[in-house]
Amino acid sequence: MRAHYFQHVPFEGLGSIEPWLAAAGFEITSTRFFESAVLPDLNEIDLLVVMGGPMSVNDEAELPWLVQEKRFIHQAIEAGRPVLGICLGAQLIASAMGAGVYRNPVKEIGWLPIQGLAANDTAVFSFPATEKVFHWHGETFDLPAGAVRLAKSAGCENQAFQLGRSVIGLQFHLETTPESAREIVANCRAELIPAKYVQTEEEILSARPEWYQSINQLMGNVLSFLLRNDG
Secondary structure, three states: OEEEEEEOOOOOOOOOHHHHHHHOOOEEEEEEOOOOOOOOOHHHOOEEEEOOOOOOOOOOOOOOHHHHHHHHHHHHHHOOOOEEEEOHHHHHHHHHOOOOEEEEEEEEEEEEEEEEOOOOOOOOOOOOOOEEEEEEEEEEEOOOOOOEEEEEOOOOOOOEEEEOOOEEEEOOEOOOOHHHHHHHHHHHHHHOOOEOOEOOHHHHHOOOHHHHHHHHHHHHHHHHHHOOOOO
């Protein structure tokens, strides 16, 4: 099995997803758009993971590879491949499937709770009623046609969605590790302007070990759900 991921900046990699995929027996390959925009053969991948980044899905004039990336995501979804999008990745899925992406009224940065929305059946992923997760975003998305909303927060109505049986978009970061948290703070600390849903650098980096363990476990649950019919 082969998992391919799209990476947009050097400091937003797979985090806890990488050891999970390795333990599950996946070969892991990538397209690192900050180096090259060469895309894989869709027929040779079994899972697509689309990571985050500080750019907007609407920056096509400045970053023309966004056009081909969104086209590939659309093709992967239409072909029935499991697809996971994280933060910018979720926004790219939404955009690729015809939904709007735009500035959220507030930024959410730091360890803040989401509320899971009760699933009606086993075909829909169920988040906990409440979970403290790691956020770093200023934009949001409309739900693609046919998508089911999975989670919300006080600052953002659309925190997660599922499209069909094998596509999930997450506005927040369940893959975050202590190392990746330090990396994003080091590269994006200029965004830490005091606001209602923006924590300080100290607050972000003093997260308890069990918070990382909890979100990484939840990330594993999401991956297991997406791949439950695989193979």
